[in-house]
Amino acid sequence: MYTYIIRRILMLFPVLFGVSIFIFIVMRIVPGDVAMTILGTDATPEALEQLRKDFGLNLPLYEQYFNWIGGVLTGDFGESMRTGQEVLPDILNRFKLTFELTFLSALISWFIAIPLGIIAAMKRNSNVDFGVRIISLLGVSVPNFALATVIILILALAFSYSPPVGYVGFFADPLKNLEIMIIPAVVLGTSMAGAVMRMTRSSILEILRQDFIRTIRAKGAKERIVIFQHALRNAMIPILTIIGLQIGTLLGGTVIIEQIFSLPGLGQLVLTSITQRDFIVVQGAVLFIAFVFVMINLLVDILYSYLDPRISYK
Amino acid sequence: MMSTLLDIKDLSVDVTIDKQEFNVVNNLSLRIDKKQKYGIVGESGSGKSLTSLSILNLLPDVLHVSNGHIMLDQTINLTKLSKKEMLNIRGNEISIIFQEPMTALDPLFTIEHQISEVLKFHEKYTKKEMKQLIIDMLDKVGFSRPKQILKSYPHQLSGGMRQRVMIAMALICKPKLLIADEPTTALDVTIQAQILDLMNALTEDYDTSILMITHDLGVIAETCERVAVMYAGTLVEEASVQELFKNPTHPYSVGLLDSVKSLGDRTKKLYSIPGNVPTPAQLNESGCRFASRCSHVMDICRKQDPPQFVINDDHKSKCWLYKDGGKKNNEHYQHTIESK
Numbered sequence: 139m140y141t142y143i144i145r146r147i148l149m150l151f152p153v154l155f156g157v158s159i160f161i162f163i164v165m166r167i168v169p170g171d172v173a174m175t176i177l178g179t180d181a182t183p184e185a186l187e188q189l190r191k192d193f194g195l196n197l198p199l200y201e202q203y204f205n206w207i208g209g210v211l212t213g214d215f216g217e218s219m220r221t222g223q224e225v226l227p228d229i230l231n232r233f234k235l236t237f238e239l240t241f242l243s244a245l246i247s248w249f250i251a252i253p254l255g256i257i258a259a260m261k262r263n264s265n266v267d268f269g270v271r272i273i274s275l276l277g278v279s280v281p282n283f284a285l286a287t288v289i290i291l292i293l294a295l296a297f298s299y300s301p302p303v304g305y306v307g308f309f310a311d312p313l314k315n316l317e318i319m320i321i322p323a324v325v326l327g328t329s330m331a332g333a334v335m336r337m338t339r340s341s342i343l344e345i346l347r348q349d350f351i352r353t354i355r356a357k358g359a360k361e362r363i364v365i366f367q368h369a370l371r372n373a374m375i376p377i378l379t380i381i382g383l384q385i386g387t388l389l390g391g392t393v394i395i396e397q398i399f400s401l402p403g404l405g406q407l408v409l410t411s412i413t414q415r416d417f418i419v420v421q422g423a424v425l426f427i428a429f430v431f432v433m434i435n436l437l438v439d440i441l442y443s444y445l446d447p448r449i450s451y452k
Numbered sequence: 453m454m455s456t457l458l459d460i461k462d463l464s465v466d467v468t469i470d471k472q473e474f475n476v477v478n479n480l481s482l483r484i485d486k487k488q489k490y491g492i493v494g495e496s497g498s499g500k501s502l503t504s505l506s507i508l509n510l511l512p513d514v515l516h517v518s519n520g521h522i523m524l525d526q527t528i529n530l531t532k533l534s535k536k537e538m539l540n541i542r543g544n545e546i547s548i549i550f551q552e553p554m555t556a557l558d559p560l561f562t563i564e565h566q567i568s569e570v571l572k573f574h575e576k577y578t579k580k581e582m583k584q585l586i587i588d589m590l591d592k593v594g595f596s597r598p599k600q601i602l603k604s605y606p607h608q609l610s611g612g613m614r615q616r617v618m619i620a621m622a623l624i625c626k627p628k629l630l631i632a633d634e635p636t637t638a639l640d641v642t643i644q645a646q647i648l649d650l651m652n653a654l655t656e657d658y659d660t661s662i663l664m665i666t667h668d669l670g671v672i673a674e675t676c677e678r679v680a681v682m683y684a685g686t687l688v689e690e691a692s693v694q695e696l697f698k699n700p701t702h703p704y705s706v707g708l709l710d711s712v713k714s715l716g717d718r719t720k721k722l723y724s725i726p727g728n729v730p731t732p733a734q735l736n737e738s739g740c741r742f743a744s745r746c747s748h749v750m751d752i753c754r755k756q757d758p759p760q761f762v763i764n765d766d767h768k769s770k771c772w773l774y775k776d777g778g779k780k781n782n783e784h785y786q787h788t789i790e791s792k
């Protein structure tokens with residue numbers, strides 16, 4: 139197991155190396171000029187040229203790449219071309235917000251989705267089941283910006299709510315922090331819940347059809363034990379897959395929600411840096427997001443092997 | 453003096469398909485005595501499993517008992533028990549073993565956990581006592597290193613080993629009845645005999661009756677004292693095993709026995725009963741359910757469902773050929789087979 143984890147971590151390097159080349163090339167191909175966005179369209183050609191030279195953009199591509207990746211390997215992600223701010227601390231800072239938002243949303247979605255999914259499976263074709271299927275269909279198909287808009291509208295009309303501006307860390311002021319985060323988390327959580335609910339319902343139904351459930355019933359097990367100890371545990375494997383994907387995606391930045399609620403998260407950083415052609419920031423952030431995604435995958439794989447004795451890694 | 457353990461009376465099971473009901477087990481009656489080894493034999497699809505599942509109220513949702521009752525110890529009507537009362541019976545008074553050992557155990561739990569559940573549901577033991585009981589039981593079902601098996605997961609065991617685990621689980625509460633639904637069908641031939649011997653020996657130790665469900669007359673011959681032959685949801689013949697093998701009366705039983713005999717004798721062509729088991733939809737028609745495949749079919753057979761005719765004290769047959777008792781001789785069956 140431990141050798142497996144170490145091997146997986148070593149495999150990070152080729153993956154991230156590939157990602158770094160890919161994003162580096164993409165950033166050179168997209169049209170637009172960082173010098174132009176900084177100095178404006180009426181800057182003199184000389185000034186633009188000078189700025190490009192300062193950023194090292196006149197060097198051959200491979201040299202630019204190695205300068206960047208060499209820094210990254212030593213933990214120096216470079217500085218933002220626009221703000222001069224160091225990239226890595228900025229990413230980590232914003233990641234805190236994204237991380238909190240992701241897990242808060244995930245928690246909310248599990249609290250809604252898993253119990254409802256179980257009830258729907260147990261009372262198949264009942265009104266509850268029908269309701270759950272409609273909610274999960276809506277959850278899967280309504281984009282979260284639409285949901286966000288509706289929720290903000292309702293809250294604004296009912297409680298004259300307006301999305302708070304700025305962000306306060308949880309440890310700095312927990313109450314204030316939650317006040318800022320709760321609505322975006324509810325929006326994201328609700329939209330995540332659809333897929334989890336649907337997966338919970340269908341995997342539990344699938345498991346309940348299996349022979350071994352009949353064996354457990356034949357032993358004299360109460361329905362509670364059949365469902366929670368056996369069916370749910372077996373159903374957790376596909377549910378975990380969905381949850382892992384959702385979290386992996388959200389940790390990469392919840393761009394739209396961050397934009398709507400003006401939260402300075404990772405998604406917002408990537409978005410603004412792209413519009414301003416701030417190569418260094420985009421490259422660093424994408425590399426970081428890829429790293430997080432791979433780590434979440436690894437975590438999910440490790441959890442699989444805890445849940446299912448048939449899965450063992452060597 | 454034998455006494456009745458399980459008394460199934462006029463049991464009917466219906467299946468609901470698209471809001472329409474079809475009858476799949478029809479007015480079935482049989483009696484199992486204490487310590488008796490009772491067999492039900494019939495082609496697949498004849499309703500054997502549904503009969504056995506009805507006893508423990510384990511029928512899938514689309515199926516339900518529509519008539520009759522099942523008495524345990526002459527006092528407990530299993531078809532009328534509340535859910536909670538039924539939980540007390542399952543695994544405790546009556547256990548069941550299924551055909552597929554590969555899928556019958558939960559893949560995520562150790563053997564120890566899965567066997568200990570039965571004890572937890574029905575008895576009050578300390579953890580230590582429970583562990584010792586399980587080790588003893590695993591030893592009895594033939595594991596040479598029971599302690600190692602405790603910690604194993606189902607996927608680490610072979611089919612035969614899993615079926616041994618199922619037997620251990622089924623017998624650990626010393627039930628009055630063990631239902632075995634094709635317990636050896638999915639196993640290698642060499643393992644089959646071992647598992648049957650094991651079940652025979654253990655149930656004798658525990659004074660447990662067996663209801664052996666199988667499509668294989670060989671299994672019946674090896675394990676059972678009495679046998680019921682089922683065809684298309686009906687019990688067509690019932691007798692002691694000896695009597696049935698010596699003097700089969702129902703044309704379906706005769707066909708079944710001939711298909712086994714011709715297997716033993718390679719010079720004869722393999723005999724098989726022509727046609728197929730009717731589908732549930734066809735079953736709703738009146739008359740003898742075997743009529744479409746019977747070479748002795750008479751006018752009355754298609755019009756009226758035959759009742760159980762008494763052949764002798766311990767032999768009944770559901771066929772119009774015997775409406776005057778067991779006088780009919782078997783010679784012309786012999787003849788029909790020779791001529792194939």
Ligand SMILES: Nc1ncnc2c1ncn2[C@@H]1O[C@H](COP(=O)(O)OP(=O)(O)O)[C@@H](O)[C@H]1O
Binds near residue numbers: 495496497500
């Ligand atoms: N889950 C089910 N849904 C619909 N019909 C079923 C179901 N299970 C059994 N049946 C019907 O009942 C008949 C008897 O089934 P079963 O008792 O399993 O037969 P056996 O065990 O003798 O092979 C089958 O032929 C089938 O038509």
Ligand code: SF4
Binds near residue numbers: 740741746748758773
């Ligand atoms: S009742 Fe008639 S059709 Fe049915 S088995 Fe007897 S002879 Fe054949």
Ligand SMILES: [Mg+2]
Binds near residue numbers: 497500501633634
């Ligand atoms: Mg069967």
